[in-house]
Amino acid sequence: MISEELKSKNVFLYYDDPSVFVSPQWPLPYTMFLLWRLLWAIWNSAWMCVSIRNEIAFGSGEKWLIYLTNIAYLLLVIHSVWFFLVVLFHKGKTPDATRWYHCSLWLLNTVAFDTALMVTLLYWSLEYKGILRVQSFMTHTINSVYVLLDLAITSIPVRLLHVLYTLILSLVYLIFTVIYHLMGGTNSEGEPYIYRALNWKNTNKSLVISSMVLCAGVPLVHLFQFACYSLRAYSSRMIYDTVKVNVKDEPVQIVVETQPRAH
Secondary structure: OHHHHOOHHHHOOOOOOHHHHOOEOOOOOHHHHHHHHHHHHHHHHHHHHHHHHHHHHOOOHHHHHHOHHHHHHHHHHHHHHHHHHHHHHHOOOOOOOOOHHHHHHHHHHHHHHHHHHHHHHHHHHHHOOOOOOHHHHHHHHHHHHHHHHHHHHEOOOOOHHHHHHHHHHHHHHHHHHHHHHHOOOOOOOOOOOOOHHHOOOOHHHHHHHHHHHHHHHHHHHHHHHHHHHHHHHHHHHHHHHHHHHHHHHOOOOOOOOOOOOOO
16 A cells, blocks of 8 residues: 555546545535535634734734744635535535546645644644633644544545645745744744744754754654544445445345235
């Protein structure tokens, strides 16, 4: 299985069965799955609006997008809204082919999962200061709860080589933090860095953390995503195969009525 996953063709965003992008892994009714998608689209969008409003009220709304937390949450919002629209568009019917919007959904699904878990891990290990606010809990914890639940329910596959997309995003963000520092940028509290752990005045420490994130953090998180997907697919096969066997082995009983039914 691993050797098959590592084939170069699996770098690309194409899948032979487009139904995986519009249906759950489990036999849920279309309306229930659509409702699941709608609720998360509303939930994520609402908390993003709360986050932006609070940043504006703090007087630093223009700096909302400098934070990896907010970029990752924006990806979650785009993912959840886009997923809802794709499922709504197909109205419970199987697509006839894999289209560009399926591929873009697959890309969002992969990157949103990886970045959400990375944000959670980095926040609680490096940035948490002992004070927990509701908004912070939503954007640094519930974000990961969402992607884990969604991974368990949906049928979108995970490719090992798709870690490349998250690595590209991570590298671009790290380069941005360096440029932002060199230009004298500050965070919303006026400090000369975006995150304490990524203060480029301490170059050696920042390089170590950046290298660990790129070389270990992102690959391990994506490997975890692949492991969860593999477990979901294996569980689905085991359950459905068991059901098929039970149905096949079920004895057929024929009852012959010799007396007329009472009316």
